[in-house]
Amino acid sequence: MMVEVRVRRQQTPSSGPRWETFRVEATPGMNVIGALLRIAENPVTAGGKPTTPVSYDANCLEEVCGSCAMRINGRVAMACSALLERLDQPVRLEPLSRFPMVRDLQVDRSRLFEDLKRVKAWIPIDGTYDLGPGPRLAQREQEAAYPFARCISCGSCLEACPQYNDKTGFVGAAVIGQVRLFNTHPTGRMHAHERLEALLGAGGIHECGYAQNCLEACPKDIPLTQAISEVGGQVMRHSILGFFKR
Amino acid sequence: MAAPKIIVVGGGLAGLMATIKLAELGAAVEVFSIVPVKRSHSVCAQGGINAAKNLKGEGDSPWRHFDDTIFGGDFLANQLPVRDMAEAAPGIIDMLDRMGVMFNRTSEGLLDFRRFGGTLHHRTAFSGATTGQQLLYALDEQVRRFEAEGRVRKFEHWEFLSAVLDGARACRGICAMDLRSMELETFAADAVIVATGGIGAIFGKSTNSVTSTGSAQSSLYQQGAFYANGEFVQVHPTAIPGEDKLRLMSESARGEGGRVWVPRDGQKWHFLEEWYPKYGNLVPRDIATRAIHKVVFELGLGVDGQPAVYLDLTHIDPKILDRKLGGILEIYEKFVGVDPRQQPMKVFPGMHYTMGGLWVDHKHRTNIAGLLAAGECEYQYHGANRLGANALLSCIYAGRVAGAAAVDHARGLANGAGAVPQRVFDQEKLRQQELNDGLLAGRGGENPFTIWKEMGRCMTEHATVLRYNDKLRQCDEKLVELLDRCRRLNLSDTSRWANQTLAFARELANMLQLARVIVRGALERNESRGGHYKPAFPDRDDAGWLKTTKAFFAPDADEPRFVYEPVDTSLIPPRERKY
Numbered sequence: 001m002m003v004e005v006r007v008r009r010q011q012t013p014s015s016g017p018r019w020e021t022f023r024v025e026a027t028p029g030m031n032v033i034g035a036l037l038r039i040a041e042n043p044v045t046a047g048g049k050p051t052t053p054v055s056y057d058a059n060c061l062e063e064v065c066g067s068c069a070m071r072i073n074g075r076v077a078m079a080c081s082a083l084l085e086r087l088d089q090p091v092r093l094e095p096l097s098r099f100p101m102v103r104d105l106q107v108d109r110s111r112l113f114e115d116l117k118r119v120k121a122w123i124p125i126d127g128t129y130d131l132g133p134g135p136r137l138a139q140r141e142q143e144a145a146y147p148f149a150r151c152i153s154c155g156s157c158l159e160a161c162p163q164y165n166d167k168t169g170f171v172g173a174a175v176i177g178q179v180r181l182f183n184t185h186p187t188g189r190m191h192a193h194e195r196l197e198a199l200l201g202a203g204g205i206h207e208c209g210y211a212q213n214c215l216e217a218c219p220k221d222i223p224l225t226q227a228i229s230e231v232g233g234q235v236m237r238h239s240i241l242g243f244f245k246r
Numbered sequence: 247m248a249a250p251k252i253i254v255v256g257g258g259l260a261g262l263m264a265t266i267k268l269a270e271l272g273a274a275v276e277v278f279s280i281v282p283v284k285r286s287h288s289v290c291a292q293g294g295i296n297a298a299k300n301l302k303g304e305g306d307s308p309w310r311h312f313d314d315t316i317f318g319g320d321f322l323a324n325q326l327p328v329r330d331m332a333e334a335a336p337g338i339i340d341m342l343d344r345m346g347v348m349f350n351r352t353s354e355g356l357l358d359f360r361r362f363g364g365t366l367h368h369r370t371a372f373s374g375a376t377t378g379q380q381l382l383y384a385l386d387e388q389v390r391r392f393e394a395e396g397r398v399r400k401f402e403h404w405e406f407l408s409a410v411l412d413g414a415r416a417c418r419g420i421c422a423m424d425l426r427s428m429e430l431e432t433f434a435a436d437a438v439i440v441a442t443g444g445i446g447a448i449f450g451k452s453t454n455s456v457t458s459t460g461s462a463q464s465s466l467y468q469q470g471a472f473y474a475n476g477e478f479v480q481v482h483p484t485a486i487p488g489e490d491k492l493r494l495m496s497e498s499a500r501g502e503g504g505r506v507w508v509p510r511d512g513q514k515w516h517f518l519e520e521w522y523p524k525y526g527n528l529v530p531r532d533i534a535t536r537a538i539h540k541v542v543f544e545l546g547l548g549v550d551g552q553p554a555v556y557l558d559l560t561h562i563d564p565k566i567l568d569r570k571l572g573g574i575l576e577i578y579e580k581f582v583g584v585d586p587r588q589q590p591m592k593v594f595p596g597m598h599y600t601m602g603g604l605w606v607d608h609k610h611r612t613n614i615a616g617l618l619a620a621g622e623c624e625y626q627y628h629g630a631n632r633l634g635a636n637a638l639l640s641c642i643y644a645g646r647v648a649g650a651a652a653v654d655h656a657r658g659l660a661n662g663a664g665a666v667p668q669r670v671f672d673q674e675k676l677r678q679q680e681l682n683d684g685l686l687a688g689r690g691g692e693n694p695f696t697i698w699k700e701m702g703r704c705m706t707e708h709a710t711v712l713r714y715n716d717k718l719r720q721c722d723e724k725l726v727e728l729l730d731r732c733r734r735l736n737l738s739d740t741s742r743w744a745n746q747t748l749a750f751a752r753e754l755a756n757m758l759q760l761a762r763v764i765v766r767g768a769l770e771r772n773e774s775r776g777g778h779y780k781p782a783f784p785d786r787d788d789a790g791w792l793k794t795t796k797a798f799f800a801p802d803a804d805e806p807r808f809v810y811e812p813v814d815t816s817l818i819p820p821r822e823r824k825y
Contacts, residue, residue: 031490043738062290064573065281125388134344
């Protein structure tokens with residue numbers, strides 16, 4: 001099957017974007033990454049013009065490392081699990097739009113990791129030496145928490161969120177999902193107030209506009225809107241209690 | 247006394263555990279990683295992590311774990327470090343549990359354990375079928391906390407190129423490349439820990455991630471580090487064949503009751519259960535892989551005449567499957583388009599892991615002073631075949647040992663990295679810059695991705711499940727040809743910004759050198775042991791070959807040479823390996 005692939009390319013963060021079209025012989029089960037590899041083997045456009053291989057991020061190729069999020073036919077998707085035979089032709093590939101450009105389909109998502117620092121998305125353990133077993137946890141609680149622990153930090157929910165931009169500084173659904181995860185863990189709960197405090201500040205949970213796009217964009221089906229509503233409630237209680245303590 | 251400065255290369259489980267240990271011990275740590283550390287290949291591990299917690303009343307113990315591991319590795323692993331790892335394992339699970347890993351639970355709220363290959367005990371703690379992801383994230387979070395406190399500095403999107411060695415050939419730092427600006431820089435350190443993972447890309451398609459090229463290990467081998475037991479690679483029995491990679495279907499599928507079969511005379515033939523009644527579908531991976539190979543290629547019984555067997559979960563309650571194996575069912579559904587709760591999965595063996603790696607001593611020190619190694623990139627724990635769910639354990643254990651040993655090394659230095667003359671660093675940077683300049687100026691007709699594919703085909707065909715000496719010789723000749731063609735590359739991209747082709751071309755040359763270590767090491771070893779199987783020499787030969795292969799690079803000949811060292815069998819005398 002011959003597939004036409006159009007790639008939005010940009011040589012450097014400051015150069016102008018341009019489109020290039022490639023024709024790729026697709027085998028059954030081939031994904032978008034497979035097409036990009038074929039292009040790298042023979043970097044020539046459909047018009048016969050030699051060009052450079054396309055720059056992109058990818059690592060695990062099984063949708064668990066979170067690297068290869070991009071816009072495919074106008075919607076955010078993971079390139080590794082986007083099989084060519086299931087996509088409308090021609091296939092249009094564009095970089096994520098909410099993050100600084102690096103080159104071609106590569107963008108800089110470091111802000112996501114910085115925001116995880118802001119909300120202290122970790123369990124503050126005393127040390128790694130032998131301090132005995134961890135807290136007991138009901139099966140039910142584990143099952144409710146586990147989906148949030150599967151967030152791959154791909155940025156899909158942020159790309160789809162109308163509020164995720166420099167103006168609001170909104171941390172976005174992925175980060176709120178992590179607050180949900182740590183605030184219900186038996187040890188993490190002891191420090192819930194620190195995370196809620198962070199979500200009360202600039203770019204906090206009040207910036208959510210309830211568009212609910214995050215839920216649909218998430219490749220891991222994480223119940224993000226549920227996290228936003230639960231954590232929203234926690235933030236509200238925290239701020240009211242804080243008001244009366246003043 | 248100033249805090250020791252330690253560099254960690256690689257941000258998977260081993261690298262992050264080393265980082266945490268180093269930060270706890272008061273070192274200033276710099277972590278280098280090609281990808282943001284949260285995206286490292288450890289994230290792909292599925293089934294679980296072994297520890298003899300004995301929570302199922304089976305009389306399990308660290309000694310049994312140790313014995314299973316040594317036996318599973320066909321007695322090639324040095325025994326003391328393996329014993330120490332098995333003893334440390336229950337404490338490691340506790341630590342991970344305290345870090346918040348969402349391990350599956352029993353009805354009492356305790357950790358649940360499941361069965362895995364090569365043992366008769368429920369010894370494997372797990373978090374659905376995404377255990378590697380969950381462990382990596384737990385360590386990533388702890389490192390992020392240290393980073394927020396200023397005790398760890400990350401260099402993500404940086405690629406390690408080489409060690410900086412002083413006049414006494416001691417390691418004093420590293421040379422690395424910024425994968426955006428493509429600029430080279432050297433970094434001084436009192437000790438360097440490499441934790442750069444696996445080598446799957448040498449086989450073209452494998453279950454590994456794109457960055458698992460073995461390039462760093464190969465570069466260090468070419469700088470004088472010993473590379474041990476390179477000929478021992480693990481081919482996992484159950485992967486989904488794919489165009490771009492082989493996607494792992496975890497051994498936990500069989501640990502939870504999954505059965506392997508092929509149709510024969512209109513019946514389901516559960517050949518593993520028939521051939522290995524005691525362990526059944528949970529024989530170690532080398533044995534299951536050879537059995538599948540035999541059924542498909544010798545008996546001609548592959549499903550629909552294809553190289554495939556069934557891995558069947560359809561007899562198990564879908565609710566249990568979702569709770570315990572959800573992650574891998576999702577992968578199968580997304581990439582194959584079939585629901586494994588309803589239909590048996592079609593799988594086939596695929597290159598998965600290297601037991602071989604940089605040679606290290608008990609403290610994870612390589613033969614280059616100041617250079618340590620931890621995780622899949624070293625050879626310490628798995629002998630000739632790794633047991634499932636021992637990899638995550640060995641990464642974390644090794645990272646911890648290496649972290650402490652690096653600080654010891656740094657504190658014992660008469661002169662820290664600060665005392666090394668600047669020209670030592672400048673020379674290494676110049677050497678690496680010249681390599682880059684040569685590649686960028688190259689106008690030959692060769693495409694690096696094409697050469698890579700040819701290498702992968704050759705290695706998969708001749709250096710995986712069955713090995714024949716004449717084929718290994720041909721394969722080595724092919725590798726020499728590819729190395730030669732590698733000197734006539736045309737990168738198609740001469741820019742100096744985020745040039746991924748340049749980075750790949752450098753990795754390719756290193757992969758080819760390491761491929762030769764694997765092939766030549768296999769050629770030398772005329773016996774069968776664990777993952778290394780030669781039909782012409784079908785038995786284990788302890789008199790001749792109970793010894794560790796140590797490859798070193800002979801720069802003038804541009805090829806590997808081998809020496810051998812005895813294996814420590816002081817605790818468990820070698821016995822016949824039969825399941």
